[in-house]
Amino acid sequence: xxxxxxxxxxxxxxxxxxxxxKQFYRAGGTHLVVVYxxxxxxxxxxxxxxxxxKAMDFHIKLVEKINEETKVRAFAVVGVHPAEFDYLARRxxxxxxxxxxxxxxxxxxKLCLEGKAIGIGEVGRPHYDVPKEIWDASIELMKYAxxxxxxxxCAVQLHTESFTEEKFRELGEYIEExxxxxxxxxxxxxxxxxxxxxxxxxxxxxxxxxxNIEEAIRQGNRFLMETDYIDDKxxxxxxxxxKTVPRRTKEFLQKGLFTEEDVYRIxxxxxxxVYGVDLEEI
Numbered sequence: 372x373x374x375x376x377x378x379x380x381x382x383x384x385x386x387x388x389x390x391x392x393k394q395f396y397r398a399g400g401t402h403l404v405v406v407y408x409x410x411x412x413x414x415x416x417x418x419x420x421x422x423x424x425k426a427m428d429f430h431i432k433l434v435e436k437i438n439e440e441t442k443v444r445a446f447a448v449v450g451v452h453p454a455e456f457d458y459l460a461r462r463x464x465x466x467x468x469x470x471x472x473x474x475x476x477x478x479x480x481k482l483c484l485e486g487k488a489i490g491i492g493e494v495g496r497p498h499y500d501v502p503k504e505i506w507d508a509s510i511e512l513m514k515y516a517x518x519x520x521x522x523x524x525c526a527v528q529l530h531t532e533s534f535t536e537e538k539f540r541e542l543g544e545y546i547e548e549x550x551x552x553x554x555x556x557x558x559x560x561x562x563x564x565x566x567x568x569x570x571x572x573x574x575x576x577x578x579x580x581x582x583n584i585e586e587a588i589r590q591g592n593r594f595l596m597e598t599d600y601i602d603d604k605x606x607x608x609x610x611x612x613x614k615t616v617p618r619r620t621k622e623f624l625q626k627g628l629f630t631e632e633d634v635y636r637i638x639x640x641x642x643x644x645v646y647g648v649d650l651e652e653i
Contacts, residue, residue, distance in 0.1 A: 373650050375402040375638045376616040377576045378493075378528065378559050378597035381433055384414050386602030388433070391613040392441045399617035402642075402650050403445040405434050406493055406528060406559075408602075409452050417459060420474035423451050427479060431487050444653050446646070447488040448528055449479045450516065453497045453509050460505055469508055473515060480519040489646045491520050492528025493559055499532075514549050521551035526646050528557045528576070536567045543571035554644055560599055560610075565590035574645050579611060579619045588628060592636040595645070596620070 376395065381388050395403065410417040410426035417423065427449040437445040451472050460468035482488040494516040496509035513529065520527040531538070539558070546553050553572025561568065561575035563586040568575040576595040577587050587594050596619070598611035620638070623629040629637075643649055 377595040382602040398614035423475035448490040490526035493530040563587035
């Protein structure tokens, strides 16, 4: 049985790295979407585009190491976290930060075009209060990342503030403006608003708490599951632990909350639609 965690971080500096991947595997997990964390977390500066590019290259090497040294098949997603843009803008000014992040996002697109990554992310807007000019610039950068993903025909994973039905519809307006295929857009850390996301065309990637997944599956099986595992020894198991998605999937299947068709849709068909990757062949 294929089981994918759609948003998983690794951190050899601050976390347990391969041990977390092995825990995922032992629990029954088979595939991971491993998302870029931050240049700072990886031990790089974050003062210019080249720093983010070096951090992305480092991230690609971490994913390669997972594929070489574990039985899990991992895929990379690379980008610039909105908090990194905020930090740089406050230090060096808005225009400077915007230009550097745009260059870095173009490099993320290049990695996708080269087949080293399957998506741009996590990108978007901060989940905390920021000055209006940083908020507005973050939206423009989010749309720029979506435009780059459109041109590369790859996915984009979005990090945002907490979402509501209204905010999903706002995102739909951005998607229509940019012209990206809506199903290539993943709302990471999504609430279980499966029907609304389907109306907009976005794919929700839902934190795999029992409550969230119970609500999601009542609305349908057009979603992905994630832990947003942070891999930080100071916060073990945050946001959810590495075993959660395989354990939750098997639990729901055993209890009859998932059918075998649901599991196949969530972990095989939906990722194939979003990323253009057939996990049955990999």
